[in-house]
Amino acid sequence: MRLLRIFLTALLLFGALYAGDPLPSWNEGPAKERILTFVEKVTREGSPAYVAPAERIAVFDNDGTLWSERPLPFQIIYAMDRIKTMALRHPEWKDQQPFKAVLEGDMQSLKKQGKKGLLTILAAVFAGPDRAAMQNEVAEWLATAKHPRFDKPYGELRYKPMMELLRYLDSKGFKNFVVSGGGIDFMRAYIPGDYGIPSERILGSYAETRFEKGEIVKLPTVAYVNDKAYKPIAIYRNIGLRPILAVGNSDGDLAMLQYSAAGRGENLQVYIHHTDGKREFAYDKMELGTLEKGLVAAKEGDWLVVDMKNDWKEIF
Amino acid sequence: MRLLRIFLTALLLFGALYAGDPLPSWNEGPAKERILTFVEKVTREGSPAYVAPAERIAVFDNDGTLWSERPLPFQIIYAMDRIKTMALRHPEWKDQQPFKAVLEGDMQSLKKQGKKGLLTILAAVFAGPDRAAMQNEVAEWLATAKHPRFDKPYGELRYKPMMELLRYLDSKGFKNFVVSGGGIDFMRAYIPGDYGIPSERILGSYAETRFEKGEIVKLPTVAYVNDKAYKPIAIYRNIGLRPILAVGNSDGDLAMLQYSAAGRGENLQVYIHHTDGKREFAYDKMELGTLEKGLVAAKEGDWLVVDMKNDWKEIF
Numbered sequence: 001m002r003l004l005r006i007f008l009t010a011l012l013l014f015g016a017l018y019a020g021d022p023l024p025s026w027n028e029g030p031a032k033e034r035i036l037t038f039v040e041k042v043t044r045e046g047s048p049a050y051v052a053p054a055e056r057i058a059v060f061d062n063d064g065t066l067w068s069e070r071p072l073p074f075q076i077i078y079a080m081d082r083i084k085t086m087a088l089r090h091p092e093w094k095d096q097q098p099f100k101a102v103l104e105g106d107m108q109s110l111k112k113q114g115k116k117g118l119l120t121i122l123a124a125v126f127a128g129p130d131r132a133a134m135q136n137e138v139a140e141w142l143a144t145a146k147h148p149r150f151d152k153p154y155g156e157l158r159y160k161p162m163m164e165l166l167r168y169l170d171s172k173g174f175k176n177f178v179v180s181g182g183g184i185d186f187m188r189a190y191i192p193g194d195y196g197i198p199s200e201r202i203l204g205s206y207a208e209t210r211f212e213k214g215e216i217v218k219l220p221t222v223a224y225v226n227d228k229a230y231k232p233i234a235i236y237r238n239i240g241l242r243p244i245l246a247v248g249n250s251d252g253d254l255a256m257l258q259y260s261a262a263g264r265g266e267n268l269q270v271y272i273h274h275t276d277g278k279r280e281f282a283y284d285k286m287e288l289g290t291l292e293k294g295l296v297a298a299k300e301g302d303w304l305v306v307d308m309k310n311d312w313k314e315i316f
Numbered sequence: 317m318r319l320l321r322i323f324l325t326a327l328l329l330f331g332a333l334y335a336g337d338p339l340p341s342w343n344e345g346p347a348k349e350r351i352l353t354f355v356e357k358v359t360r361e362g363s364p365a366y367v368a369p370a371e372r373i374a375v376f377d378n379d380g381t382l383w384s385e386r387p388l389p390f391q392i393i394y395a396m397d398r399i400k401t402m403a404l405r406h407p408e409w410k411d412q413q414p415f416k417a418v419l420e421g422d423m424q425s426l427k428k429q430g431k432k433g434l435l436t437i438l439a440a441v442f443a444g445p446d447r448a449a450m451q452n453e454v455a456e457w458l459a460t461a462k463h464p465r466f467d468k469p470y471g472e473l474r475y476k477p478m479m480e481l482l483r484y485l486d487s488k489g490f491k492n493f494v495v496s497g498g499g500i501d502f503m504r505a506y507i508p509g510d511y512g513i514p515s516e517r518i519l520g521s522y523a524e525t526r527f528e529k530g531e532i533v534k535l536p537t538v539a540y541v542n543d544k545a546y547k548p549i550a551i552y553r554n555i556g557l558r559p560i561l562a563v564g565n566s567d568g569d570l571a572m573l574q575y576s577a578a579g580r581g582e583n584l585q586v587y588i589h590h591t592d593g594k595r596e597f598a599y600d601k602m603e604l605g606t607l608e609k610g611l612v613a614a615k616e617g618d619w620l621v622v623d624m625k626n627d628w629k630e631i632f
Contacts, residue, residue: 054514175516188556198370199556200491200517206553211545211571214578216552229527236532237522238554240504240515255527262530 022168024313025161031311034304035165038268042244043172049266053173057241059231059256060166061248062180062187062204064289065272066195068147068157070281072288075186076118077154078141079125086124099124123220126183127207131218135189142190152316155190161312162247162272166195174245177201179235179256181227185218203234227252232259243267249274250289254297261301269303271295276309338484340629341477347627350620351481354584358560359488365582369489373557375547375572376478377564378496378503378520380605381588382511384463384473386597388604391502392434393470394457395441402440415440439536442499443523447534451505458506468632471506477628478563478588482511490561493517495551495572497543501534519550543568548575559583565590566605570613577617585619587611592625 026032042051063069071077083093083102093099098117101109110117126134142155150157166176176197180187184204191197208221226234232255235243246253246260247270257269271294274283284291298305308315342348358367379385387393399409399418409415414433417425426433442450458471466473482492492513496503500520507513521542524535542550548571551559562569562576563586573585587610590599600607614621624631 054508057516177516184553184556192370200373200493200554202556209549209552211548211575214574216548216575232527232532233525236525237500238516240500240518258530259527259532 022171023161023164025164027311027313029311031304031306035268035270038245038266039169039172039174042266051244051265055241055244056169056172056174057177057239057243058169058174058245059177059179059235059239059243059247059260060162061250061253061256062178062182062191064249064274065247065253066159066162066166066178068159068280069289070283071148073182074142074154074157075122075182078138078145078186079121081141081145082125082137083121119222120220122183123207126185127218127220129215129217131185131216135185138186138189139193150316155194157316158194159272159312160314160316163195166197169245170196175201177203177235177239177243179203179226179231181205181225181252183207203231203238229255231256235259246270247272248294250291251293254294257294257303258297261303269298269301271298271303271305273305273307275307276312276315278309279315280308282309338487339477339480341480343627343629345627347620347622351584351586354561354582355485355488355490358582367560367581371557371560372485372488372490373493373555373559374485374490374561375493375495375551375555375559375563375576376482377547377566377569377572378494378498378507380565380590381475381563381569382478382482382494383475384596385605386599387464389498390458390470390473391438391498394454394461394502395437397457397461398441398453399437435538436536438499439523442501443534443536445531445533447501447532451501454502454505455509466632471510473632474510475588475628476630476632479511482513485561486512491517493519493551493555493559495519495542495547497521497541497568499523519547519554545571547572551575562586563588564610566607567609570610573610573619574613577619585614585617587614587619587621589621589623591623592628592631594625595631596624598625 023032041047041049042056044050060066063073080102083099087093087103094103098110098113098120101113102121143153145154146152147154147157169176178187178191178197182204184202184206187202187204188199191202192199203226205222205226206224208219208223209216210219224230231253242263243260244263244265244267246257248257249272260267261269271291273291274281276282283289339348357363357365358372360366376382379389396418399415403409403419410419414426414429414436417429418437459469461470462468463470463473485492494503494507494513498520500518500522503518503520504515507518508515519542521538522540524537524539525532526535540546547569558579559576560579560581560583562573564573565588576583577585587607590597592598599605
């Protein structure tokens, strides 16, 4: 018994050393308070809203929620950069769409190619047998290629308040998942190291594959686009528990937030609203990352809408 | 510093209290030794075969690997039992195949209905909106319905040596996953509580679904049959790391074991061979749970074949 007492005392003292504000990049105010109150409610034993650790599932959209998505989602910027390098071995691309448009930086023509054009580019960059090599290239690109406006590597454009939130939830026994429209292999190249979310908690879009001689071979066809209603469906398939916390920034996340909101116990839905044109970007009604229906649902459901300009002390 | 020393000492002493044989239901011999040696090699820091905890992925087939699968996989026995209860509200079933065959216990007729007949039964039992109610019924059935031969509830027919192995791996920082042909909702009803494997680490077969008013609605159509090549494909999609340990008992697990075996670092593939007709069942060339190609591959690849009769001190 003495041993147990020493052990527990040591644990408590270590805990105290850690104490302090878990969300220092959030301004004091209702948004921060609501998050802290929610977490305290569901984690304090004896609380009527207590949720067992196994069921503390938190899901996060990625682009525009955990890091920037402007001027385009970084996976697409990466793919276009990569096409330029790969073009050295593909001289035929300079006369062939959609590659021609990318090589000439002609965004108008590229847009004309539509979804099919984009998928062709993504397939050229992300299909193929050697995923490890591809992922090394992604990691290197994120560490070196710089965002046109912020003059910082793309990999550093994670939102500091959100990284704090992930760590805080983790310390409170939550299981954090990324549920994004991004490709699983692209995300696996940096999320485990940069966000502290392990590979098996990353849900995303993926290509058709076949199994051949011990290897997974990616085919140039999309099998699953993890957006809208497909987000809760992916959560059902891969996780099997309804999230008690769901965070997104666009109408593409609405179904995921609705799925969380329909839970019986205590739960919280959060929209990150891009209101800070000065420090980041201000948008909600534009083509990319549209947040319109979501704001209506947030009002009706009393969800938390985080105002980046006023609620975040720092962005990056 | 003094505090840190007390803390570490307490940790070490607690560790020592736990020491002892982690696999007491395994007979001493080459199978047990090979498993212990493998785990020691990949977990000891400084070992040339060391694998970081994030990559200690272990995958297990379920039916016939972690629990019995005879006379039929228990999910199918459950479904047939359940059809009998549900028939009270479906008087038309007594003249309608495949239900008629189930209600009359006519296995010959049932077999004639083929795969389509089986899927119709599974859809009748497992589709529908209220998954929580269905899972409560499954859990109750597993705790009460008795296996015809062993006179024990089905839920107790887990293999004790395998449960020890799961716990041992868990204590060594491995992440255990079930990768089974069973349905995800059926498995989620008991695996988290009975095996200590959380919901998000259960990969299985699943139905088509649609998202409607905040809920996942299961449709009576199969979307994914998690068998053969679809096992490594599911591992790629859901986990994203190649398993360093893969365990199965049939040719349906062969692709999963091959995927693990093609890894570059230290890895181990294990087949559980049903050799004990006295204490369990002896089979490998029968229609259900066939293990033929697998045994050839095991020989060629020097995989571990566990002989249930000789390697296991206890079965249940």
